[in-house]
Amino acid sequence: GxxxxxxxxxxxxxxxDNSIINCAYSNSASDYFIWYKxxxxxxxxxxxxxxxxxxxxxxxxxxxxxxxxxKHLSLQIxxxxxxxxxxYFCAENGGTSYGKLTFGQGTxxxxxx
Amino acid sequence: DVKVTQSxxxxxxxxxxxxxxxxxxxxxxxxxxxxxxxxxxxxxxxYFSYDVKMKEKGDIPEGYSVSREKKERFSLxxxxxxxxxxxxxxxxxxxxxxxxxxxxxxxxxTRLTVL
Numbered sequence: 001g002x003x004x005x006x007x008x009x010x011x012x013x014x015x016x017d018n019s020i021i022n023c024a025y026s027n028s029a030s031d032y033f034i035w036y037k038x039x040x041x042x043x044x045x046x047x048x049x050x051x052x053x054x055x056x057x058x059x060x061x062x063x064x065x066x067x068x069x070x071k072h073l074s075l076q077i078x079x080x081x082x083x084x085x086x087x088y089f090c091a092e093n094g095g096t097s098y099g100k101l102t103f104g105q106g107t108x109x110x111x112x113x
Numbered sequence: 114d115v116k117v118t119q120s121x122x123x124x125x126x127x128x129x130x131x132x133x134x135x136x137x138x139x140x141x142x143x144x145x146x147x148x149x150x151x152x153x154x155x156x157x158x159x160y161f162s163y164d165v166k167m168k169e170k171g172d173i174p175e176g177y178s179v180s181r182e183k184k185e186r187f188s189l190x191x192x193x194x195x196x197x198x199x200x201x202x203x204x205x206x207x208x209x210x211x212x213x214x215x216x217x218x219x220x221x222x223t224r225l226t227v228l
Contacts, residue, residue: 008153034216043117043203043219044156089155091217099144099163099207099215100171105155 008087010108019077021088021107026071029095035064035075036089038106044089047075077109085111116140117220119204125226132191134223136204144207145187146217147171147179149200156203162187194227201225 013019025033031052036044050057050064050073057064063076073090087108091101120135138145144163148156148171158171160179168179176198180188187206191198201224205217 032215036219041221043205043221045219046216049216093215099209099217100146100158100161101215101217102158103148103156105153 008105008108010110012110012112013080015080015082015111015113017080019075019080019084019109019111021075021077021109023073023075023090023104023107024071025073025090025092025104027092027094027102028068028071030092031095032093033064033066033073034091034101035062035073036091036103037084038087038089040086047088080109080111082111082113085109117204117206117218119202119220119223121223122221123224123226125228126191126194127228128195130191130194130227132194132225132227134189134191134202134204134225136187136189136206136220137185138187138204138206138218139185140206140208140218141184142206142208142218143184144209144215144217145181146205146207147177147187147189148203148205149173149198150203150222151200159189194225196227199225199227 034049035047038044048059065074087106089106090104117138146161147159162181178190204220207217
């Protein structure tokens, strides 16, 4: 998994498998978290977000889990497809104003057909 | 459809040149941000602006300045480009939604090479 401030991990999965990407955050004041996907040569794109008053949120094929006790966030992708291959970033707001986000360094997801 | 555009996808400049990177958003967003992205370091915030003519330093402002004369436009300026400013530059915008909901919308990035 990734942690805001550390190395860039990688995850390789087979097409159709479920993927889990992890993120540890350090700022206990954070009350909003986002997952972004960045494909090669493109800017990050929003996937899903979650507020700190929730511990789970589901989207289309994606689920974000938040564990505030251990300051951990995960992104689950169901039935992973080759088009899901990208770098995935988590971001937290640090409880700040003006919409500032602090990004993790990302996880490279590679999906093999 | 929301859109953030950046003036160039690729840019090559020489050491010491003054470089302008332009960002325009069409969503009437109050907040705008400039990041640089380097391998293994993720996205690092250079400057941000929460209103016209307002600016705040991010985590790595040294060697950069910004300008926000109009709400839709946020410019990043490298006063005297150096080779260590070779990077991918990403612009983003967001609008305060209250309760900490601050999704940022990103442009496609400008890959700057300083020779």
